[in-house]
Amino acid sequence: MPASGTLPSRAGSEHLPRKDPMLPTFTIGIExxxxxxxxxxxxxxxxIHAEIIEKGKLLLQERVKAEMxxxxxxxxxxxxxxxxxxxxEVKKLRRDMIALxxxxxxxxASAATHPFADWRVQEITEDVRYKNIVEDLQLVARANLIxxxxxxxxxxxxxxxxxxxxxxxxxxxxxxxxxxxSPFWLGMDTGLKSYRCKVFDKFPRTNIPDYFPSWGxxxxxxxxxxxxNCIDNAKKIWWDIRPHPFFNTLEFRVCDIPMRVEETIxxxxxxxxxxxxxxxxxxxxxxxxxxxxxxxMENKWRASRYGLEGKLIxxxxxxxxxxxxxxxxxxxxxxxxxxxLDSREELNYIHKILDGGTGADRQLRVxxxxxxxxxxxxxxxxxxxxxxxxxxxxxxxRKVG
Numbered sequence: 001m002p003a004s005g006t007l008p009s010r011a012g013s014e015h016l017p018r019k020d021p022m023l024p025t026f027t028i029g030i031e032x033x034x035x036x037x038x039x040x041x042x043x044x045x046x047x048i049h050a051e052i053i054e055k056g057k058l059l060l061q062e063r064v065k066a067e068m069x070x071x072x073x074x075x076x077x078x079x080x081x082x083x084x085x086x087x088x089e090v091k092k093l094r095r096d097m098i099a100l101x102x103x104x105x106x107x108x109a110s111a112a113t114h115p116f117a118d119w120r121v122q123e124i125t126e127d128v129r130y131k132n133i134v135e136d137l138q139l140v141a142r143a144n145l146i147x148x149x150x151x152x153x154x155x156x157x158x159x160x161x162x163x164x165x166x167x168x169x170x171x172x173x174x175x176x177x178x179x180x181x182s183p184f185w186l187g188m189d190t191g192l193k194s195y196r197c198k199v200f201d202k203f204p205r206t207n208i209p210d211y212f213p214s215w216g217x218x219x220x221x222x223x224x225x226x227x228x229n230c231i232d233n234a235k236k237i238w239w240d241i242r243p244h245p246f247f248n249t250l251e252f253r254v255c256d257i258p259m260r261v262e263e264t265i266x267x268x269x270x271x272x273x274x275x276x277x278x279x280x281x282x283x284x285x286x287x288x289x290x291x292x293x294x295x296x297m298e299n300k301w302r303a304s305r306y307g308l309e310g311k312l313i314x315x316x317x318x319x320x321x322x323x324x325x326x327x328x329x330x331x332x333x334x335x336x337x338x339x340x341l342d343s344r345e346e347l348n349y350i351h352k353i354l355d356g357g358t359g360a361d362r363q364l365r366v367x368x369x370x371x372x373x374x375x376x377x378x379x380x381x382x383x384x385x386x387x388x389x390x391x392x393x394x395x396x397x398r399k400v401g
Contacts, residue, residue, distance in 0.1 A: 026276050026341065027154030028086045029249065030268050031076040032093070033147040033257055034384075035109040036101060042377040044071035044117040044145075045106060070123040072147060073097065073108075079154070083272060083343040087265045094261055095388045110384040111359060112147045112182035112196040112256035115373040119145035119186075140203060146196040147257045149179065151268045152249035153275045159215045160282070161243045161250055166211050167278045170291060172240045172254050173299035173312060174330050177323050178350065179255035179267055180307035181359030187373060193307030193360040194256050197300070200238075205231070208296050209239040218243070240300075250275060254300075259359045259383035266349035273334040273341055280337060291315050307358050324354050359383075 038045040075093040080086035094108070101108045122145055124130060134141045155161040180193035192198065201207055212218040225231045234245035240254035252271050258264050299312045308327070311320040331350060338344050356362070359380075366379045 024156060024160065024275070024279055025081075025154040026272055026279075027152075027249075028080045028083060028268055028272055029077055029152035029247075030080075030086055030090055030264065031074060031150040031152075032090070032110065032264060033072055033074045033149075034097065035111065035114055035147060036071050036073060037107045037109045037114075037377060037381065039105070039107050042374045044114050044122065046070035046123055070125050071117070072145075083265065083269045083341065083346045086268060087261075087346060090264055091261055091388055094384070098385055098388065107381045108384055109377065109380045110147070110257050110259050111363070111380045112180075112194065113185055113199070114145070115184040115363070115367075115376045115380075116187035117145065119143045137203065144199060144203070146182070146199050148196065148200075148253060149255040149257045149264060149267065151252045151255070151271045152244060152247060153252070153272055154248060155243075155250050155275065155279075156248040158243065158248075160279070161248075162212050162215045162218050163282060164275055164278050165209065165241055165243060165250055166290060167282070168241055168250070168252075168274060169208050169211075169293070169296055171274055171330065172208060172252075173296065173303040174323075174327060175252065175267065175271065176240075176254050176256070176300060177303035177307050177312070178270070178327065178353055178358065179258055179263070180303070180361075181256040181258055181363070183360040183364050184367075184373065184376070189364070189367070192305050193309070193358065194304040196256050197254075197304040203238055205236065206238045207240060208293050208300060209241065210293055211290060256359065259362070259380055259386075261387050262346075262349045263353060263359070265346045266353065269341075269343040269346040270330075270334070270350060273337055273343060273347065276337040276341060277334045289316065307360055308354065309361070327354060 036045055037043070075097055077086055077089040077093065080089060098108045119142060122142075124134060124142070155164060176194060176197070182194050182196040183190060183192065185195045185199070190198075212221070222231075222234050222237070226233070231237070237245075238253065241250060241252050243249075244251045255267055258267065295313070295315055302310050302312055303323070306323070308323045310323055312323050312326050313319070314321045314326065327350065331347070338347055357365070362383070363376050363380065366376050367373065370376075
């Protein structure tokens with residue numbers, strides 16, 4: 001975390017700058033990617049023949065879509081003005097998709113990798129975009145059987161967005177450490193808390209972005225990639241944080257999909273408060289030290305390897321600090337914007353993650369207790385449904401297994 005003298009803990013005016021059409025709205029959009037699981041084998045199973053996507057589009061007004069692999073389904077909220085609105089939407093989306101999966105003999109599971117599924121037998125969705133990605137990236141694309149959480153924060157002015165992206169890069173490893181939920185791959189304990197990161201970074205144009213001095217510099221970078229046939233549009237920039245090419249948002253893509261809905265909302269609240277705090281510093285011309293991408297990548301590696309159980313580097317103090325301590329410092333850093341965002345209740349769930357462990361910690365705990373990866377899948381399904389009301393009332397189903 002920022003050392004003394006590195007970041008002011010209280011900076012700028014007493015309150016967030018008043019909103020006008022040129023200032024950030026800090027709206028929230030949340031996308032979650034789920035697994036569709038066979039309740040008997042606990043393996044991944046394609047949702048295509050169950051017509052979950054088509055039925056989901058009718059039920060959820062186009063807020064559900066297929067992903068590259070047929071056992072992945074993505075849902076996304078509308079543009080939400082605050083975290084409480086986002087929480088209700090995410091709960092409804094989960095509730096409806098869980099019910100829809102049950103009606104079609106499937107279960108929904110929220111983890112960033114499946115504990116034992118084999119990507120080599122997973123079918124690819126018939127879609128021109130995905131066909132082109134597989135043609136371009138070959139085995140790298142086929143093996144990309146992972147599930148993420150993407151959070152959009154409204155930052156309408158593009159110049160402001162690029163400056164906030166530069167500063168927010170520092171916090172990306174902290175966000176990852178809190179979200180880690182992918183310790184298993186192909187039936188193996190990988191030794192990492194987020195193996196998803198290591199699967200995805202085989203893609204080009206991933207990980208922490210470089211520093212861009214201006215929006216114009218970023219635009220020139222994109223134009224060069226398009227001109228030289230590296231990409232055909234800016235959506236193929238897959239960084240951990242990026243200015244979305246079509247929405248006026250900063251999109252955070254680093255997080256593993258958590259198991260519980262409360263974890264998703266807490267992470268979204270953390271990300272929103274981070275951008276609000278950085279904007280407050282930015283408008284007050286407060287200094288914010290920028291660190292080299294290579295240094296931030298050191299912390300990202302530690303976050304993916306150890307999650308909250310390891311140490312991250314405080315580059316200001318030039319020392320290692322337990323990750324949990326740095327998260328507490330992080331929460332203190334953003335504290336003065338939380339009440340104005342009305343997100344304290346949602347953000348407080350971070351303390352439960354610190355106490356009870358991340359999804360990866362809890363998956364590993366179940367595996368140590370049972371020695372059975374199918375039991376781990378059962379636990380993921382239970383946690384996915386926890387805190388989402390009316391599931392049983394809408395779609396009674398047999399107990400998993």
